[in-house]
Amino acid sequence: MELVVEARDIVKKYGDFKAVDGISFHVAQSKIFGLLGPNGAGKTTTILMLLGMTEPTAGEIKVCGYDPNKEPLKVKRIAGYLPENVGFYEDMTARENLLYLARLNGIPDDVAIKKIDDILETVGLSDVRDKLTGTYSKGMRQRLGLASVLIKDPKLVILDEPTTGIDPEGTEQVLSLIYKMSKEMGVSILLSSHLLYQVQQICDRVGIMFKGKMVAMGSIEEIGRQALGEREGIMKLSYEYINEEALNKLDGIEGIVEKRIDNHSIILKFNEDKKLDIVREVVMRGFLPIEVKGREYSLEEIYIRYFREE
Numbered sequence: 001m002e003l004v005v006e007a008r009d010i011v012k013k014y015g016d017f018k019a020v021d022g023i024s025f026h027v028a029q030s031k032i033f034g035l036l037g038p039n040g041a042g043k044t045t046t047i048l049m050l051l052g053m054t055e056p057t058a059g060e061i062k063v064c065g066y067d068p069n070k071e072p073l074k075v076k077r078i079a080g081y082l083p084e085n086v087g088f089y090e091d092m093t094a095r096e097n098l099l100y101l102a103r104l105n106g107i108p109d110d111v112a113i114k115k116i117d118d119i120l121e122t123v124g125l126s127d128v129r130d131k132l133t134g135t136y137s138k139g140m141r142q143r144l145g146l147a148s149v150l151i152k153d154p155k156l157v158i159l160d161e162p163t164t165g166i167d168p169e170g171t172e173q174v175l176s177l178i179y180k181m182s183k184e185m186g187v188s189i190l191l192s193s194h195l196l197y198q199v200q201q202i203c204d205r206v207g208i209m210f211k212g213k214m215v216a217m218g219s220i221e222e223i224g225r226q227a228l229g230e231r232e233g234i235m236k237l238s239y240e241y242i243n244e245e246a247l248n249k250l251d252g253i254e255g256i257v258e259k260r261i262d263n264h265s266i267i268l269k270f271n272e273d274k275k276l277d278i279v280r281e282v283v284m285r286g287f288l289p290i291e292v293k294g295r296e297y298s299l300e301e302i303y304i305r306y307f308r309e310e
């Protein structure tokens with residue numbers, strides 16, 4: 001597994017205040033890593049350190065093997081960065097804006113023009129490529145932002161709050177584009193967000209930051225297990241009709257930790273290892289459900305859990 005970003009024990013102090021307090025994480029090739037946490041958690045500070053835009057007080061950072069603090073230009077060549085509020089020349093079209101950026105990056109016009117049209121196609125802005133960007137919606141602007149980082153064929157793309165302020169349809173388009181960049185184009189992505197339920201759909205791994213510390217890290221499922229109690233599951237068995245008496249008939253089934261009736265459903269808290277045995281036993285005792293629903297970990301739930309415990 002090739003690591004595109006490696007951060008080890010990084011610290012950023014402003015005076016005595018630790019904005020980032022000894023965090024470690026990595027981003028592998030073609031993967032999406034979500035840096036999550038509430039405002040002020042230290043996400044932007046972390047991103048600025050990765051890009052060599054602010055110097056860490058301690059710790060080690062490598063971006064494709066380069067130290068961003070010692071070799072910022074090398075890192076800038078490899079990494080595309082889209083800040084939270086990206087600005088374009090509003091009185092220029094999408095193509096003109098991108099051509100301007102390509103020139104800044106030293107790409108010859110003949111190469112750039114072909115490339116720009118391809119990229120605008122990828123981000124779904126071909127139809128409006130000759131419209132002034134001043135007329136674009138926030139979602140279109142953000143897709144143009146993604147186009148602008150793709151111009152230099154980055155290995156790594158860093159996105160600060162890529163979906164903030166965009167309507168649901170626009171958000172969906174931006175997220176699927178980010179996903180495509182990683183899975184089809186092989187770009188590694190690090191994105192920061194406080195909108196957990198949105199980004200959880202596309203992140204391979206996430207790190208949850210709080211007050212400068214990384215309080216949890218892993219896949220959504222791993223974090224779910226860490227956060228929500230090790231091996232306990234919850235399931236809901238729905239019936240056309242059921243009453244409290246049914247619960248007595250389920251007494252003594254091994255692995256059930258808690259049982260209750262909710263409307264016409266039985267809610268069972270159980271030991272994850274015994275899940276299948278439990279369902280089988282419930283059915284054998286005469287309670288064939290019309291529907292069984294297991295728990296799905298949602299990041300929102302995990303997040304609330306972490307921050308409630310602080």
Ligand SMILES: Nc1ncnc2c1ncn2[C@@H]1O[C@H](COP(=O)(O)OP(=O)(O)OP(=O)(O)O)[C@@H](O)[C@H]1O
Nearest residue numbers: 014018019037038039040041042043044045046194
């Ligand atoms: N230049 C600075 N000088 C002093 N304190 C700073 C500076 N930059 C950031 N901070 C503080 O560091 C903490 C982390 O800020 P940071 O911007 O990294 O958080 P964040 O998680 O990105 O949140 P947001 O989404 O609001 O930007 C905050 O308490 C912030 O006030």
